[in-house]
C-alpha cells in the first residue's frame with residue numbers, strides 16, 4: 001500500500017440519486033458533489049447503507065463510483081463501499097475502485113451466510129482487500145444491519161496479520177466501550193470512523209478523528225460546529241449542537257430512518273435524489289408535506 005493519509009473530518013454517506021423510473025440518475029451527482037465540497041465534507045462514502053448498495057447491481061455501483069470520482073474532482077476523498085454477499089463480486093468492485101481512482105475501500109460483513117468467527121470474517125475480507133491492495137481497507141461494522149456482531153478490536157489485531165492494508169473500521173454501533181478499545185489499540189494504530197451521527201460527540205471524546213454519516217449531507221453546519229467545539233474543548237456548545245442533530249434524527253426516524261427519511265430531505269433541499277429502491281417504499285405527497293412541516297417546526301430551513 002502506498003503511503004496514505006488518515007481520514008479526518010466529516011465524510012458524507014452519499015445517497016444514490018434515482019429517477020422517476022427508479023433507475024440510477026448519474027447526472028445529479030455533479031450538483032451533489034458541489035454541495036458536498038461547499039459544505040466542508042472531507043470525503044464521501046459511496047454506495048454504503050445510505051447509498052442502498054445491496055439493492056444495486058454491480059454495474060450500477062461501478063457507474064456511481066466513477067461518477068463520484070469524476071465529480072469530486074480532487075476536492076474531497078471518495079471512499080468506495082465494495083461489500084457484498086458474493087465474494088467475487090466484492091473483489092471485482094474492489095479492483096474497480098482502485099482502477100477508478102477511489103481513495104479507499106470499505107466492506108460490510110456478508111449478511112446472509114454470516115461469518116461466525118473473527119477468523120471467518122478475516123478469511124472473507126482478505127481477498128477483497130488484496131484486490132485493491134494499494135488502497136486502505138476499512139471494515140464497516142454495523143451489526144444492526146448485517147446481524148454480524150463480532151469483536152472489532154480482535155478483528156483489527158488479527159486481521160492486520162493477513163490484511164496489510166487494513167486501516168481501521170467504520171464503526172456504526174453504540175457500543176462505545178468497544179469503540180474506545182479499537183481507538184486505543186497500539187497507540188492509535190487503527191482509524192475508527194465514527195458511525196452514528198446522533199452520538200458523534202461521544203466518538204470524538206474517545207478520540208475518533210473522522211465520522212461517516214448520512215445526516216452530514218444536509219446538516220453539515222451542525223456537525224462542523226460539533227467538530228470545532230470539541231477541538232476547542234467547548235463541551236457546552238458541542239452538546240447543544242448534538243441535541244440539534246438529535247432533533248433532526250428523531251424526525252427521520254419517524255419517516256423510516258436515515259435512508260428513506262434522509263433521501264426525502266435531500267429532495268426538499270434541492271438535490272433530486274428521487275425515491276429509494278424497493279422494498280423501501282416511495283414517499284407519498286402527503287408524507288412530503290408532513291415531513292416539510294415537521295422540519296419547519298424546528299426551523300430546519302432557516303439559514304444558519
Ligand SMILES: CC(=O)N[C@H](C=O)[C@@H](O)[C@H](O)[C@H](O)CO
Pocket residue numbers: 013049050145172194195196197198212213214215249258259
Ligand atoms: C444505518 C445508517 O444509515 N447509519 C448511518 C451511518 O453509519 C448513520 O449516519 C445514521 O443514518 C444516522 O446516524 C441516523 O441514525
Ligand SMILES: CC(=O)C(=O)O
Pocket residue numbers: 013014045047048049050051170172195212213214
Ligand atoms: C452512513 C453510512 O456509513 C452508510 O450509509 O454506509
